[in-house]
Amino acid sequence: MTANKRYFRRLSGYYAWFCVCFAGFLLALTVLEKEGMPRLWIGHLFMFATIVLYATIGVVSRTSNVTEYYVAGRRVPALFNGMATAADWISAASFISLAGGLYLYGFDALAYIMGWTGGYCLVALLIAPYLRKFGQYTIPDYLAARYGGGAGGRGGPVRALAVGATIIVSFVYVVAQIYAVGLIASRFTGVDFSVGIFLGLASILVCSFLGGMRGITWTQVAQYIIILVAFLIPTMWLSVKHADNPLPQVAYGSVLPKLAQREAQLAADPREEAVRAQFRRQADDYAARLAALPGSWEQGRLEAQRRLDAARLRNGSLADVRNAERALAAYPKTIDDADTLWRAQRARLLARAQPPQPHAAPFPGATEAESNARRNNFLALVFCLMFGTAALPHILMRSYTTPSVHEARGSVFWTLFFILLIYLSIPALAVLAKYDIYTSLVGSDFRSLPTWISYWANVDKVNPLISVIDINGDGLVQLAEIAIDGDVLVLATPEIGGLPYVISGLVAAGGLAAALSTADGLLLAISNALSHDVYYKIVDPNASTQKRVTISKLLLLAVAFIAAYAASQKPADILSLVGAAFSLAASTLFAPLVLGVFWKRGNHAGAIAGMVIGFLTCLYYMLRTNPMLGGRMDAAWFDIAPMSAGIFGVPAGIAAVVLVSLLTAPPSRASDGLVDYIRAPE
Amino acid sequence: MPPESAPPSDLDLRRQRLLLAERALHWRRTRRMTAILMGLWLLTGFCTVYFARELARITVFGWPLSFYMAAQGASLVCLAIIGFYAWRMRRLDAAYSRALEQSA
Numbered sequence: 001m002t003a004n005k006r007y008f009r010r011l012s013g014y015y016a017w018f019c020v021c022f023a024g025f026l027l028a029l030t031v032l033e034k035e036g037m038p039r040l041w042i043g044h045l046f047m048f049a050t051i052v053l054y055a056t057i058g059v060v061s062r063t064s065n066v067t068e069y070y071v072a073g074r075r076v077p078a079l080f081n082g083m084a085t086a087a088d089w090i091s092a093a094s095f096i097s098l099a100g101g102l103y104l105y106g107f108d109a110l111a112y113i114m115g116w117t118g119g120y121c122l123v124a125l126l127i128a129p130y131l132r133k134f135g136q137y138t139i140p141d142y143l144a145a146r147y148g149g150g151a152g153g154r155g156g157p158v159r160a161l162a163v164g165a166t167i168i169v170s171f172v173y174v175v176a177q178i179y180a181v182g183l184i185a186s187r188f189t190g191v192d193f194s195v196g197i198f199l200g201l202a203s204i205l206v207c208s209f210l211g212g213m214r215g216i217t218w219t220q221v222a223q224y225i226i227i228l229v230a231f232l233i234p235t236m237w238l239s240v241k242h243a244d245n246p247l248p249q250v251a252y253g254s255v256l257p258k259l260a261q262r263e264a265q266l267a268a269d270p271r272e273e274a275v276r277a278q279f280r281r282q283a284d285d286y287a288a289r290l291a292a293l294p295g296s297w298e299q300g301r302l303e304a305q306r307r308l309d310a311a312r313l314r315n316g317s318l319a320d321v322r323n324a325e326r327a328l329a330a331y332p333k334t335i336d337d338a339d340t341l342w343r344a345q346r347a348r349l350l351a352r353a354q355p356p357q358p359h360a361a362p363f364p365g366a367t368e369a370e371s372n373a374r375r376n377n378f379l380a381l382v383f384c385l386m387f388g389t390a391a392l393p394h395i396l397m398r399s400y401t402t403p404s405v406h407e408a409r410g411s412v413f414w415t416l417f418f419i420l421l422i423y424l425s426i427p428a429l430a431v432l433a434k435y436d437i438y439t440s441l442v443g444s445d446f447r448s449l450p451t452w453i454s455y456w457a458n459v460d461k462v463n464p465l466i467s468v469i470d471i472n473g474d475g476l477v478q479l480a481e482i483a484i485d486g487d488v489l490v491l492a493t494p495e496i497g498g499l500p501y502v503i504s505g506l507v508a509a510g511g512l513a514a515a516l517s518t519a520d521g522l523l524l525a526i527s528n529a530l531s532h533d534v535y536y537k538i539v540d541p542n543a544s545t546q547k548r549v550t551i552s553k554l555l556l557l558a559v560a561f562i563a564a565y566a567a568s569q570k571p572a573d574i575l576s577l578v579g580a581a582f583s584l585a586a587s588t589l590f591a592p593l594v595l596g597v598f599w600k601r602g603n604h605a606g607a608i609a610g611m612v613i614g615f616l617t618c619l620y621y622m623l624r625t626n627p628m629l630g631g632r633m634d635a636a637w638f639d640i641a642p643m644s645a646g647i648f649g650v651p652a653g654i655a656a657v658v659l660v661s662l663l664t665a666p667p668s669r670a671s672d673g674l675v676d677y678i679r680a681p682e
Numbered sequence: 683m684p685p686e687s688a689p690p691s692d693l694d695l696r697r698q699r700l701l702l703a704e705r706a707l708h709w710r711r712t713r714r715m716t717a718i719l720m721g722l723w724l725l726t727g728f729c730t731v732y733f734a735r736e737l738a739r740i741t742v743f744g745w746p747l748s749f750y751m752a753a754q755g756a757s758l759v760c761l762a763i764i765g766f767y768a769w770r771m772r773r774l775d776a777a778y779s780r781a782l783e784q785s786a
Contacts, residue, residue, distance in 0.1 A: 107749060110749070111752075114730070118757070118760050125720060126720075129771070257744050379732065406775070409767065410768050413761070420761060424753075424754050424757065427753035679709050679712070680705050680708070681708060681775040681779070
């Protein structure tokens with residue numbers, strides 16, 4: 001006990017020093033910026049300094065001991081384990097995209113906040129303490145021991161299925177994280193996207209390759225501190241600016257009514273209506289062209305060609321010719337292409353022709369049925385995110401690293417506590433930033449646009465993160481003239497609030513930390529599943545501990561490079577599947593995990609049936625409804641979006657475990673004994 | 683541990699039975715508490731969403747109630763549930779080891 005306390009004190013000391021040094025670093029950079037250090041250097045310094053920091057922690061906590069490598073020696077105190085799990089949990093999507101999502105979609109996006117926090121109730125009450133009591137290394141370990149079966153009753157088939165699920169879910173997720181690393185690095189330091197990916201990869205590898213779970217745990221604690229500071233400083237600043245209260249979580253309550261007032265005002269503004277009418281006319285234009293296919297496609301192509309010829313003939317300026325050439329090159333190549341493209345354009349224009357929706361109004365809809373469909377989708381998404389949280393291997397794996405069952409329960413509490421420190425201020429940031437943009441940007445003169453708009457508009461030339469174009473030509477900014485990508489909100493918040501560039505660098509470092517920490521945990525989950533569950537438990541059970549750790553490190557390296565390669569291909573389809581990872585994890589793993597503890601009668605055949613049927617149900621629904629996978633939304637059941645397929649997969653999985661278990665022989669005495677042992681207190 | 687050939691004494695049998703009874707009691711209590719807390723969790727989550735349109739008419743310190751619950755309230759209730767569970771389980775575990783010690 002005293003040894004544990006001493007260890008806790010020592011760790012607290014280290015991290016207190018880290019915080020002091022970090023504050024010093026920020027102050028030094030602020031002074032340097034005042035002295036005229038260029039922005040690019042600040043971006044480089046942040047990238048470089050944080051990556052060196054993570055690498056140093058990785059080198060310091062290098063290990064080749066099995067328990068240290070897989071579960072950090074099972075002695076991480078609850079508080080620190082909670083902090084590390086929170087960093088593991090807060091991905092690039094939470095840090096960068098969530099506030100933007102709330103800005104764009106208002107109440108609907110709160111499903112993510114509810115789902116990603118509510119899931120921890122399931123983790124804490126149904127899974128974590130029991131996994132800790134079981135006390136092995138991976139999730140497939142537990143499922144194989146509990147359900148047995150296969151050759152020699154070692155649970156080979158169950159283990160193989162669980163490994164498969166772990167790898168599919170984690171791989172999709174890790175590709176998205178590495179993609180985000182590349183994006184942030186390229187936006188803030190100006191390096192090429194692929195170079196950014198491999199820079200990030202280097203820092204991921206140094207700490208997880210050398211130190212395994214031990215290395216990433218201590219790195220993630222440091223990363224959490226950076227994420228927290230990076231998120232809170234700009235949010236608190238905006239909060240002081242608009243509500244005279246430095247606590248954004250409390251202060252935005254007073255801004256919300258003002259925002260609602262402003263929204264109503266803008267919805268009725270005749271200038272706004274004029275811009276929206278223009279979008280409607282353009283959309284109607286596309287509708288007419290769509291109706292006149294294929295003739296309109298032919299005509300449009302000739303028209304584009306004629307414009308190019310005309311520009312060349314009259315010796316137009318180089319820019320004119322370029323533009324005409326570009327227009328011709330971008331013209332849809334076939335009639336089918338034209339159909340898809342124009343439909344998308346029309347939908348985009350129609351969306352922009354809508355008046356702003358009230359931020360805090362739940363499920364607005366033209367009809368009762370439409371509104372109900374939105375509510376049901378909200379519920380389904382919350383359900384999938386919650387159950388998915390309780391089935392993600394890289395989070396559950398964390399229950400093994402605490403010293404005792406008590407600490408495992410405490411650790412989940414601290415995890416949610418540290419997540420909430422950030423998550424409770426995300427809705428606040430969205431409201432504050434929205435109010436700022438609606439009041440100070442909307443209505444301002446086009447000649448005096450703030451500099452951050454032109455900066456962020458030029459970062460990504462192909463898909464501009466923000467564009468403000470004077471559509472009705474009155475020289476004033478209308479809300480309908482602003483097109484903003486959700487991702488830019490958090491990254492640009494410091495500039496929106498008028499903070500020095502150091503804070504922008506800090507936010508980038510925070511986004512990087514969020515992506516890297518999640519990628520670390522996921523890579524370790526994959527390589528552990530491969531090395532421990534496949535290699536050690538199935539291929540070569542006599543491998544020495546030294547060999548196991550070495551194999552694990554090599555596999556980590558291989559998986560990391562495959563993931564980085566996949567991310568460098570900018571796979572749009574994989575990125576859109578990230579949300580689906582939650583549904584897949586929930587449908588496949590939740591039923592066997594929870595029923596394994598709470599239902600003794602569940603047996604080997606039931607577990608296999610549950611995993612297979614849960615997975616297939618979920619996959620089937622996605623293929624049926626996701627347009628990117630060749631499905632159609634018309635085929636949806638109860639209007640549920642493909643991303644929330646888990647709402648059908650989870651019940652199917654549970655039903656399959658129960659039915660098949662009851663139809664086959666009860667499990668062995670050994671599994672009864674194991675369940676009794678897991679349930680009993682220490 | 684007595685050698686396996688020796689018949690188990692009365693005392694051992696009694697202790698074995700007691701251990702099993704205590705374990706069963708502990709598990710019943712755990713299960714009941716888990717069920718109650720899960721019910722509370724389901725209620726907050728589900729009601730917040732399902733009745734969001736009705737709750738939006740009630741305003742608390744500037745927030746429409748449904749917006750506040752979805753943005754912060756439900757998450758805070760979750761945190762409270764997990765905190766209560768950890769604290770209560772610690773008490774239950776302590777009661778279990780006390781009962782075993784008293785019988786020894």
